Amino acid sequence: xxxxxxxxRLAGVSQSTVSYVMSGxxxxxxxxxxxVEEAIETLGFQxxxxxxxxxxxxxxxxxxxxxxxxxxxxxxxLPFIETITKCAREEDHNVILATEDxxxxxxxxxxxxxxxxxxxxxxxxSKDPRISVAAGLSVxxxxxxxxxxxxxxxxxxxxxxxxxxxxxxxxxxxxxxxxVLLGYPRDVMAxxxxxxxRFLRGAEESAAAHGIAYAEVSPPDTSRAGAEVALDxxxxxxxxxxxxxxxxxxxxxQLIQPTLQSLLDRGLVPGxxxxxxxxxxxxxxxxxxxxxxxxxxxxxxxxxxxxxxxxRLLNRESVPAPxxxxxxxxxxxxxxxxxxxx
Amino acid sequence: xxxxxxxxRLAGVSQSTVSYVMSGxxxxxxxxxxxVEEAIETLGFQxxxxxxxxxxxxxxxxxxxxxxxxxxxxxxxLPFIETITKCAREEDHNVILATEDxxxxxxxxxxxxxxxxxxxxxxxxSKDPRISVAAGLSVxxxxxxxxxxxxxxxxxxxxxxxxxxxxxxxxxxxxxxxxVLLGYPRDVMAxxxxxxxRFLRGAEESAAAHGIAYAEVSPPDTSRAGAEVALDxxxxxxxxxxxxxxxxxxxxxQLIQPTLQSLLDRGLVPGxxxxxxxxxxxxxxxxxxxxxxxxxxxxxxxxxxxxxxxxRLLNRESVPAPxxxxxxxxxxxxxxxxxxxx
DNA sequence: TTGTAAGCGTTATCAC
DNA sequence: GTGATAACGCTTACAA
Numbered sequence: 025x026x027x028x029x030x031x032x033r034l035a036g037v038s039q040s041t042v043s044y045v046m047s048g049x050x051x052x053x054x055x056x057x058x059x060v061e062e063a064i065e066t067l068g069f070q071x072x073x074x075x076x077x078x079x080x081x082x083x084x085x086x087x088x089x090x091x092x093x094x095x096x097x098x099x100x101x102l103p104f105i106e107t108i109t110k111c112a113r114e115e116d117h118n119v120i121l122a123t124e125d126x127x128x129x130x131x132x133x134x135x136x137x138x139x140x141x142x143x144x145x146x147x148x149x150s151k152d153p154r155i156s157v158a159a160g161l162s163v164x165x166x167x168x169x170x171x172x173x174x175x176x177x178x179x180x181x182x183x184x185x186x187x188x189x190x191x192x193x194x195x196x197x198x199x200x201x202x203x204v205l206l207g208y209p210r211d212v213m214a215x216x217x218x219x220x221x222r223f224l225r226g227a228e229e230s231a232a233a234h235g236i237a238y239a240e241v242s243p244p245d246t247s248r249a250g251a252e253v254a255l256d257x258x259x260x261x262x263x264x265x266x267x268x269x270x271x272x273x274x275x276x277x278q279l280i281q282p283t284l285q286s287l288l289d290r291g292l293v294p295g296x297x298x299x300x301x302x303x304x305x306x307x308x309x310x311x312x313x314x315x316x317x318x319x320x321x322x323x324x325x326x327x328x329x330x331x332x333x334x335x336r337l338l339n340r341e342s343v344p345a346p347x348x349x350x351x352x353x354x355x356x357x358x359x360x361x362x363x364x365x366x
Numbered sequence: 367x368x369x370x371x372x373x374x375r376l377a378g379v380s381q382s383t384v385s386y387v388m389s390g391x392x393x394x395x396x397x398x399x400x401x402v403e404e405a406i407e408t409l410g411f412q413x414x415x416x417x418x419x420x421x422x423x424x425x426x427x428x429x430x431x432x433x434x435x436x437x438x439x440x441x442x443x444l445p446f447i448e449t450i451t452k453c454a455r456e457e458d459h460n461v462i463l464a465t466e467d468x469x470x471x472x473x474x475x476x477x478x479x480x481x482x483x484x485x486x487x488x489x490x491x492s493k494d495p496r497i498s499v500a501a502g503l504s505v506x507x508x509x510x511x512x513x514x515x516x517x518x519x520x521x522x523x524x525x526x527x528x529x530x531x532x533x534x535x536x537x538x539x540x541x542x543x544x545x546v547l548l549g550y551p552r553d554v555m556a557x558x559x560x561x562x563x564r565f566l567r568g569a570e571e572s573a574a575a576h577g578i579a580y581a582e583v584s585p586p587d588t589s590r591a592g593a594e595v596a597l598d599x600x601x602x603x604x605x606x607x608x609x610x611x612x613x614x615x616x617x618x619x620q621l622i623q624p625t626l627q628s629l630l631d632r633g634l635v636p637g638x639x640x641x642x643x644x645x646x647x648x649x650x651x652x653x654x655x656x657x658x659x660x661x662x663x664x665x666x667x668x669x670x671x672x673x674x675x676x677x678r679l680l681n682r683e684s685v686p687a688p689x690x691x692x693x694x695x696x697x698x699x700x701x702x703x704x705x706x707x708x
Numbered sequence: 709t710t711g712t713a714a715g716c717g718t719t720a721t722c723a724c
Numbered sequence: 725g726t727g728a729t730a731a732c733g734c735t736t737a738c739a740a
Contacts, residue, residue, distance in 0.1 A: 025480075025504070027733055038711045043735060053709060070478035074419030075733035078716045083416060085462070092448045102444055106434045109463050118481065120427070121451050121461045136412035138367075138717095139460065162367070248655060278653075281623070285655035288630075311620075313590060313627035369717055380727045385719060395725060417717035420732045480733095 026067045035063035046071065077138065085118045086334065087140035087163075089130060091147040092123040093215075099277050100305060100323060101146065104168065107327035108144060115335050117141075128157040135161040142334050144168065150218040164337045166330045170218050176346040178337075180330040183351035184219040187319045188226025190356055191273045191301045192238070194317075196230065199366040200299060201268025202237035203227075204258040206283060208276050209245045223275050223303065243279060251282035255290075269363060270298040277304035277321075281312050284361070294361035306357060314360040325352045368409045377405035388413065419480065427460045428676065429482035429505075431472060431496075433489040434465040435557075441619050442647060442665060443488065446510065449669035450486060457677050459483075470499040477503040484676050486510065492560040506679045508672045512560050518688040520679075522672040525693035526561040529661045530568025532698055533615045533643045534580070536659075538572065541708040542641060543610025544579035545569075546600040548625060550618050551587045565617050565645070585621060593624035597632070611705060612640040619646035619663075623654050626703070636703035648699060656702040667694045 032039045037056060044050045045060040052060075063069070077083040088108055090101055109119045120140055122130040124147070131154055134140050141163055148155065148169035158165040159175040167179040195203050205227055207213075208220050224240065231238035243254035258272065272294075274280050280302040287294055294300045294314060302309060302316040309318035329350050336343045344350075374381045379402060386392045387402040394402075405411070419425040430450055432443055451461045462482055464472040466489070473496055476482050483505055490497060490511035500507040501517040509521045537545050547569055549555075550562050566582065573580035585596035600614065614636075616622050622644040629636055636642045636656060644651060644658040651660035671692050678685045686692075 025733090029733080039734080040712080040736075041710065044710090047735080049736085051709070056709080068474075068478070070475065072420070072733050073479045073481045074416040074425060074718095075716090076735075077416030078414070078420055078718085079733075079735040081716075081735095088463075092451070105447070105463070106465070109434070109465055113465070113468070119463045121430075121447070121463060123448070123451055123455070126455070132410075133412065136410070137415045139415045247653070248657075282653070282655065311589070311624070313624065315590075367717090371717080381718085382720075382728080383726060386726090389719080391720085393725070398725080414717050417732090418719075420734085421717075421719040423719095423732075 025072075026069050028069065028071065030067055031060065031063045031069045034067060035059040081138075083138060083141055084116060085120050085140040086112045087122060087131075087134040087143040088119050089122045089124060089126075089134075089143065089145045093125045100308075100321060103305065103323040104146060104327050107324045108331060111328060111331035111335075128154045131157055131161060131165070135163045142166070142338055144330055144334065147217060150216045150221070164334065166334050166337075168326060168330055170222070170349055172218070174347045174349065178330075178333050178343075178346060179349045180326055180333065181219065181349070181351060182321055182326060183353055184222035185226035185229075186351070187303055187354040188223040188228075188273075188275075189230040190226075190354065191275075191303070191319055192227045192230035192234065192236070192271075194301060194356060194362075195271030195273070195299060196234035196236045197365075198299070198363065199269060200236065200271040200363070202239070203231055203271045203273060205238070205240045205273045205275070206251075206254045206258060206279060207240050207242040209243050209250060209279070211245070212276065213242070220275075227273060246276055246278035246282065248282045248285065251279060251286045254279075255283065255286050259290075259292075269366070271363075272298060272300045273303075274300060274316075275303040277302065277308055280304060280308070280316055284312055284314065284316065295363065299363045300361040301356075302361075303354075309357065309359060317357065317359045317362040319354040319356055322352050322354065367414075368411050370411065370413065372409055373402065373405045373411045376409060377401040423480075425480060425483055426458065427462050427482040428454045429464060429473075429476040429485040430461050431464045431466060431468075431476075431485065431487045435467045442650075442663060445647065445665040446488060446669050449666045450673060453670060453673035453677075470496045473499055473503060473507070477505045484508070484680055486672055486676065489559060492558045492563070506676065508676050508679075510668060510672055512564070512691055514560070516689045516691065520672075520675050520685075520688060521691045522668055522675065523561065523691070523693060524663055524668060525695055526564035527568035527571075528693070529645055529696040530565040530570075530615075530617075531572040532568075532696060533617075533645070533661055534569045534572035534576065534578070534613075536643060536698060536704075537613030537615070537641060538576035538578045539707075540641070540705065541611060542578065542613040542705070544581070545573055545613045545615060547580070547582045547615045547617070548593075548596045548600060548621060549582050549584040551585050551592060551621070553587070554618065555584070562617075569615060588618055588620035588624065590624045590627065593621060593628045596621075597625065597628050601632075611708070613705075614640060614642045615645075616642060616658075617645040619644065619650055622646060622650070622658055626654055626656065626658065637705065641705045642703040643698075644703075645696075651699065651701060659699065659701045659704040661696040661698055664694050664696065 028042045031042045112119045143165045146168045148167050150172045155171045170179045241254050241257040243250035302318045305321050309316050370384045373384045454461045485507045488510045490509050492514045497513045512521045583596050583599040585592040644660045647663050651658050
């Protein structure tokens with residue numbers, strides 16, 4: 025192992041000079057800098073992370089807590105992980121993983137063992153027990169998701185309320201007679217993630233505002249069979265409009281393809297006989313058959329916003345007040361499952 | 367921050383005793399142990415990871431290099447990440463992420479900065495430039511995937527050759543007249559991942575052994591349009607058997623659903639008019655419409671095997687000789703896209 | 709502009 | 725069975 029002492033010796037300077045050359049925390053004469061950098065280069069010196077963390081009280085690591093709980097969504101967490109990891113690397117930080125099933129201890133472990141300088145906590149529930157723990161840690165925590173009580177933490181998320189509203193707005197203003205929302209399956213409801221109710225609220229508000237017939241049905245799960253059950257109910261519920269132009273809103277990404285397939289099997293062609301709007305990443309929407317009109321989840325934007333706050337915090341730059349909730353605006357893209365306006 | 371000194375003081379013992387109580391590396395009297403554990407409990411002591419790593423030369427961290435390169439597969443990496451993280455936690459280790467696009471420097475960084483004690487490198491290419499670097503690191507590296515030259519490294523992967531063979535075997539022995547393999551899209555071929563050629567070889571071998579008509583067609587990409595192009599070619603290629611019972615093999619998980627959909631659009635029902643066998647996780651197979659007969663990718667088994675080797679290495683337990691390639695056997699599950707034998 | 713030296717919080721080697 | 729104490733490799737006052 026090559027240490028900064030070796031570099032110092034080779035460059036004919038003191039160890040601290042090597043350190044200062046690397047950190048840039050004090051001015052160095054061009055000549056000295058050159059010699060040190062050359063020595064670093066020839067020896068292939070890389071500073072020992074543990075020693076650096078110990079001395080500087082900074083691990084240069086971001087803790088990322090991902091929702092790998094049994095029965096968790098899992099679809100769509102990858103873009104978050106990817107974007108967060110890349111943002112971290114841009115600021116010369118690393119990412120250490122923890123899983124949701126470690127619960128609150130996972131958070132204290134990351135923080136108290138000084139394993140990381142900040143934590144990103146994904147997919148927080150409405151009354152997530154980790155929130156109160158998170159607020160008391162010695163490292164800043166950024167939430168992806170919005171709990172009922174943000175308790176002085178920073179939150180970033182998609183604006184699900186707006187997404188719900190936009191979905192119904194779109195249907196109401198394109199001459200649909202009724203809207204049925206194929207809700208989240210029971211296990212997602214049970215996890216009580218806040219975005220569910222926010223989306224539903226937005227949809228309900230919009231339906232009320234437009235005075236359009238509106239109903240919600242809940243599938244037991246996101247399987248093909250689950251979609252069938254939900255659709256049976258949705259289609260036999262003509263509502264006040266009675267058999268008119270129907271718009272289906274499907275907020276669970278996993279349920280979209282099964283729903284489309286079930287409709288086709290019944291001889292109902294999305295985009296010809298009824299409309300379907302999904303809530304999913306654009307990438308997912310492009311690959312359903314037929315490509316579904318969607319409100320984007322924007323995981324990359326959400327992640328970037330979270331990392332931006334995080335590094336402003338770490339660099340002691342100005343940040344908005346804690347408890348701030350940053351909401352990312354979803355984008356509607358019309359694809360093949362939209363009925364054209366009458 | 368509470369340190370082991372605080373614990374020692376409260377328990378009325380020396381700092382080293384605290385350390386030994388925690389590590390169990392020397393015998394401690396029951397009474398002393400009790401007092402120390404009590405102190406640890408009341409103070410909520412957690413050892414500083416950096417200090418521990420520095421003193422013990424062990425970071426208790428596993429580096430995981432994931433394929434987040436532009437255009438990489440991305441489908442199916444999540445179960446690997448999940449399983450590897452959980453295996454690591456079971457052995458009281460953490461996981462730090464690096465992305466493929468960091469290339470070989472990513473590996474040297476993880477190793478030379480003593481950020482981790484071992485590295486798991488996912489989805490290595492046939493002539494992956496990282497292999498030679500990996501072999502020279504001061505930490506052990508386990509590959510998921512099989513390069514042309516394993517160069518003294520350990521490799522774990524699905525047995526793709528066997529998968530290819532099993533797919534064609536299944537079709538040949540259930541009275542099909544010809545097999546068309548819808549190959550990997552150009553960008554996957556360009557990445558030259560070894561499993562592609564292994565799968566093809568297995569398929570070709572089996573076709574030759576059974577004397578069944580066999581052809582390969584390559585889709586431009588995994589979009590719906592890509593599937594259409596490939597199918598146009600596959601279906602207008604009657605082969606020696608001329609329009610008999612056709613079996614389609616689809617090794618790219620992303621291409622399966624588009625292919626099924628394209629077939630349905632042409633009025634060809636998989637399981638009634640022809641067979642389709644996919645290579646994908648069981649979870650994916652269950653959720654396609656219709657559920658596709660598949661050879662499982664077994665990401666969890668592959669990950670566990672990799673982690674088992676890794677920890678045997680770290681614990682200096684007996685391990686097979688380096689360059690060992692552990693292959694996991696794929697499992698065939700017949701679902702709705704299999705023609706019954708005539 | 710540069711060097712000296714005191715930590716950072718563990719682990720592990722000696723002693724007893 | 726337990727206690728001093730010297731590393732581990734780096735950062736950062738404090739001096740010069």
